[in-house]
Amino acid sequence: MKWFKKKERALPEDMTCRNCGAQNVGRYCHECGQDIHAGARQSTIRLIGQALESLFALDGKTPRTLALLMSRPGFLSQEYYAGRVSRYVHPVRLFWMSTLIFFALLITNVNLGGDQVMQIQGVDSSVFTNYFFKYAPYLSFLFIPIFALLLVLFFWKKRYYYMYHMIFTLHFHTFLWIFSSLLMIVNLFTMSIEYPAWLNMILFFTPGVYLTVALRRFYQTKSWWQAAWKAVLISLLYFILFAMILAGITYFVVKMFYPEGV
Secondary structure, eight states: OOSSOOOOOOOOSOOBOTTTOOBOSSSBOTTTOOBTTTTSOOOHHHHHHHHHHHHHOTTTHHHHHHHHHHHSTTHHHHHHHTTOOTTSOOHHHHHHHHHHHHHHHHHHHHHHHOSOSSOOTTSOHHHHHHHHHHHHHHHGGGHHHHHHHHHHHHTGGGOOOHHHHHHHHHHHHHHHHHHHHHHHHHHHHOTTOOOOHHHHHHHHHHHHHHHHHHHHHHSOOSOHHHHHHHHHHHHHHHHHHHHHHHHHHHHHHHHHHOTTOO
């Protein structure tokens, strides 16, 4: 089921691919894969729609992929390992899409909340904040291989290729971005509401529970207890490494803007 139903367009009389010059027999070039309609005259609305579809994969794959990602931890990674890939949105595209949405919402929350986030003593915080939001989405990719290396360390007996640890990491971080984005959306409309302690506790432990279930399913741990303690240790080590790297980046940025000290 498509989110946006397309009206089929008649194939042009000239079936020569504009990209590579090959003669086509259908809508897509058998040599380079380009759509025969690519570059043809079309409405602005259709052009924008094609761009959004290309970037965010707005088709039947998206709702199915997101539903499985949020409701069945580790399942998409399991499907990728089994070779069932094309029926879902690619993990890298899914991660990048969720990253952009997360930081867009984060910027909105920071702007509405004033300069209460990322304050650095003695620094013009707006300069640092602008620098952070400019490069943070790209820096998020830096932590993917680090988390994957921790998975290699804790599950080396599985003999999985490093790529599969990366796929699991992309899916887990995509969940984190989406989960955090949903919390920020709720926060935008309920800033004045104070949530009960039990609800805050549930929200705090949700990512850990998700990781435990995902590890149990994808790595087929011997028990839930094994999945739980590995999830705790991986999270703890990851947080320490994350804090160290973030502190190093912060120090570098401050030194770059204020070489003489603050």
